[in-house]
Amino acid sequence: MSHSALCVANCRTASTGQSSALAAAIAGAARRTLLRLWVSGTLAAMHIALAIEHLDARRGGAETWVSRFAAFLRREGHRVTVVAQDARGEPQGCAVRLVRPGGLTAAGRTASFARRVRDALRELRPDASLATGKALGMTVYQPHGGTVRASQRQNIALIPSYDGRGLKMLMNRLSPKHRAALRLESEQFADPTVRLVAISEMVRRDMRTFYRVDDSRIRLVYNGVDTERFDPERLRPLRGRLRQRHGIDDDTVVLLFVAHNFKLKGLRELLVALRQVQQRAGRPVRLLVVGRDRRWKAYRKLARRLDIEPQVVFAGPCDDAAEAYAAADVFVHPTWYDPCSLVMLEAMASGLPSISTRLNGASELAEGSGAAVVLDAPRPVGALAEAMLGLMDPERREAMGRAARQVALEHPLERNFREMLACLEESAATTAARHGEGAIGV
Numbered sequence: 001m002s003h004s005a006l007c008v009a010n011c012r013t014a015s016t017g018q019s020s021a022l023a024a025a026i027a028g029a030a031r032r033t034l035l036r037l038w039v040s041g042t043l044a045a046m047h048i049a050l051a052i053e054h055l056d057a058r059r060g061g062a063e064t065w066v067s068r069f070a071a072f073l074r075r076e077g078h079r080v081t082v083v084a085q086d087a088r089g090e091p092q093g094c095a096v097r098l099v100r101p102g103g104l105t106a107a108g109r110t111a112s113f114a115r116r117v118r119d120a121l122r123e124l125r126p127d128a129s130l131a132t133g134k135a136l137g138m139t140v141y142q143p144h145g146g147t148v149r150a151s152q153r154q155n156i157a158l159i160p161s162y163d164g165r166g167l168k169m170l171m172n173r174l175s176p177k178h179r180a181a182l183r184l185e186s187e188q189f190a191d192p193t194v195r196l197v198a199i200s201e202m203v204r205r206d207m208r209t210f211y212r213v214d215d216s217r218i219r220l221v222y223n224g225v226d227t228e229r230f231d232p233e234r235l236r237p238l239r240g241r242l243r244q245r246h247g248i249d250d251d252t253v254v255l256l257f258v259a260h261n262f263k264l265k266g267l268r269e270l271l272v273a274l275r276q277v278q279q280r281a282g283r284p285v286r287l288l289v290v291g292r293d294r295r296w297k298a299y300r301k302l303a304r305r306l307d308i309e310p311q312v313v314f315a316g317p318c319d320d321a322a323e324a325y326a327a328a329d330v331f332v333h334p335t336w337y338d339p340c341s342l343v344m345l346e347a348m349a350s351g352l353p354s355i356s357t358r359l360n361g362a363s364e365l366a367e368g369s370g371a372a373v374v375l376d377a378p379r380p381v382g383a384l385a386e387a388m389l390g391l392m393d394p395e396r397r398e399a400m401g402r403a404a405r406q407v408a409l410e411h412p413l414e415r416n417f418r419e420m421l422a423c424l425e426e427s428a429a430t431t432a433a434r435h436g437e438g439a440i441g442v
Contacts, residue, residue: 046428047079049129051117051138055087055096060260061342062132062144065223070094072417083120083135085113097124107180110134114184128424128431134184139427141188142197142221142420146339146361148185150206152178154337154359155264158378189213193434195427197221197420199340200361219423222365224416225345225408230322232351232405238326242288246313248327252284253392256328256352258321258343259335262293266334266357269378271299273334275306276385281392287312287332290324325350330391334378335360348372349408353400355387365411371404 052066066082070091073080080094087096099120101113118137121129131138133145145151152172159165172178188194189211196218198204204220207213228234248254255274259265267289274287289299289312296314303309318324321343325331331347333356338344340361347354354372356363366372373387391397 045077045079046127046424047081047124048073048424049081049083049097049121049124049126049138051083051121051129051131051135053085053113053134055082055084055090058088065144065342066132067091068413069417069420072414073421076421081124081126083117083124105176107176110177110180110184114187128428130420130424136184136187138194139431140195140197140423142199143185143188143203144199144339146199146203146337147206147210148181149210150203151337152182158263158266158336160379186211192217193431195219195423195430197423199223201364202359202361203339219419221416221419221423222411223340223342223345223362224411224413225342225349227349227408227412230325230346230349230408232401235322235326235350238323240327241323242315242318242327246286246288246315248286248288248313249284252286253281253330254328255285255287255388256290256324256331256347257287257333258290258324258331258347259333260291260293262289262291262296262299264336265338266336266378267299268302269334269381269384270332271302271306271308271312273381273385273388274311275308276382277388278308278311280385280389283392285311285392288324288328289314290316290318290321292317321346322350325352328352329397330355330388332384332388333357333360334375334384336378338362344372345408345411348404351401351405353391353397353404355384355391365407366404369403369407371400371407 050066050070052062054063055067056063067089070080070082074091074093080091081097082090082094083097083099085099085101087098090096097120099113099116101109101116103109103112114134114136117131117135121137128140129138130140130142132142156165156168159168189207196207196213198207198218198220199222201220204218207218208215243249243254257267257270259267270287277285300309300312300314303312325347331344331352331354333341333344333354335341335357336359338360341356344354344356344360344362348366348371354366355375356372357375357377359377363372363374367374373390375383375387378384
């Protein structure tokens with residue numbers, strides 16, 4: 001039996017009352033279905049549908065993950081159909097079903113896309129289906145960006161002033177786009193047949209808090225990282241590329257910040273803290289900002305006002321993220337919200353010590369391992385500055401970097417893919433059991 005199928009066959013469902021008996025009956029039938037299908041050999045080939053708005057590995061995040069997961073499923077012998085609004089560079093051997101949302105507004109298009117995904121899945125009738133965002137009708141839901149409610153809460157929390165936070169709350173309540181996102185999310189979590197995957201314990205807590213989801217519906221599967229691509233030995237020859245491009249010498253300590261939403265990921269707080277670091281470090285320090293944000297010029301102006309502009313390099317998007325990690329000495333990710341930061345996992349795999357917050361699900365993997373400094377939040381910035389100053393010591397950086405690499409090795413991408421496949425196998429077996437233990441597969 002495959003490792004993923006074995007995990008499912010041994011799973012236990014916990015519920016109470018009348019629903020407990022029904023859940024136990026379905027779970028028992030699902031286990032029997034899995035065992036019967038494994039013996040017959042039909043479990044090996046399923047038709048799996050993956051739903052995502054944009055299928056484009058170059059976009060990063062969920063889009064990259066879906067593309068790579070689809071390729072993994074094909075290598076495992078499954079038939080894969082990706083349901084998307086648009087697609088670029090679709091994985092080899094995968095079918096793509098394009099759905100065009102209607103509506104004149106962003107709110108209307110969000111609702112339309114989700115329902116058209118549901119219609120497409122009803123027509124395709126896959127054995128199991130997975131969505132990572134705006135969709136309905138899937139059998140497994142992995143909100144790659146966390147819950148909408150948690151994201152909105154943290155976008156309010158990052159505003160320094162009480163009046164500003166109150167205004168933001170009011171704007172959210174009046175915004176058709178925000179209301180539509182909350183309605184869709186409520187509908188996604190309301191369906192008791194949908195299995196949920198949380199990519200961190202933080203996200204699992206949010207699911208329980210905001211939607212009172214029973215633990216039996218939630219599987220915890222942390223993000224994984226490509227430990228071969230982001231290998232310190234492989235990156236060593238790349239160390240000088242970005243440094244030379246931006247005039248950074250070998251003696252300078254490079255702090256690396258990687259993001260596409262500078263505000264949410266704490267760049268303002270990082271710049272304010274950097275001013276304190278520059279005054280007290282006793283050695284040259286540069287901040288390398290990698291990523292795209294349409295308001296990046298406002299952050300450059302802030303650096304100028306803080307009198308640290310020469311110490312900050314706005315490098316823009318990087319075609320090869322490995323070059324950025326190779327150039328850096330410390331990875332700094334003082335985020336206000338990140339369900340399970342992929343860039344932090346990449347930095348740890350690259351052997352970099354990290355500074356982040358408990359508002360980042362990936363910090364759960366690093367805390368207590370000696371691989372990272374984990375702050376409660378991006379503010380107060382004094383704590384962030386002290387964390388960076390503490391990593392001016394090269395021996396401490398080296399020790400933390402070794403611990404970081406070890407954490408990453410325990411969470412490779414292959415492990416993530418196999419755990420997600422187990423969720424889909426379990427979902428397929430449960431669906432088959434619910435409908436009379438029918439056959440699974442193509």
